[in-house]
Amino acid sequence: MASLAVEEIQQRENRWVIADLRGKSGRIHTVAVPVLVKNGINAWQTAAKIEEGSLLRSVNKVGKVGESLSDWAIWPVVTESARQIGIERFSAHDLRQTCAKLCRKAGGDLEQIKFLLGHSSTQMTERYLSSEQEIAVAVNDSLGL
Structure with missing residues (x-):
């Protein structure tokens, strides 16, 4: 920058x-x-x-x-x-990782976060996110079943 x-x-x-x-x-x-x-x-x-x-x-x-x-x-x-x-x-990478996590938590698409960070693969982005399962707000709650 x-x-x-x-x-x-x-x-x-x-x-x-x-x-x-x-x-x-x-x-x-x-x-x-x-x-x-x-x-x-x-x-x-x-x-x-x-x-x-x-x-x-x-x-x-x-x-x-x-x-x-x-x-x-x-x-x-x-x-x-x-x-x-x-x-x-x-470290400088903490800024990138925090940005990625905040984008994901706000509903950001994994593929778009990959582009934002300039990663060549979504696997690298997933490693950045070090995702953990959220039981309290499960992804399948919004299915409407």
Whole structure:
């Protein structure tokens, strides 16, 4: 995300996406951007007066916006946020796994979560989800029988 350019945020099929992300093994996929996230991006672009180039940029002590931001500049912000909510041991993959689990819990289709994460197979996505049976809300409750 540190190298994300404004130009990579595009409209496709009437929604905002991060277009043509290159993942592991050179696979390219597109990620839908939730409206709340796009609103935050718009607010940042307006405040920082960013129209093109790198979206995420440094801000110095006097408020001057720089030209870019490194991965290593982002990581302390993420880990401090995790620490503030009580998570001491944390990795970047935890973010992906949590995203996948939240999408699934909200009713997301396994195949669509696979695309979101850029996995080549649903088996990999299933491993990410490490699914457990939910007895209290069983999947067959909604059959209407």
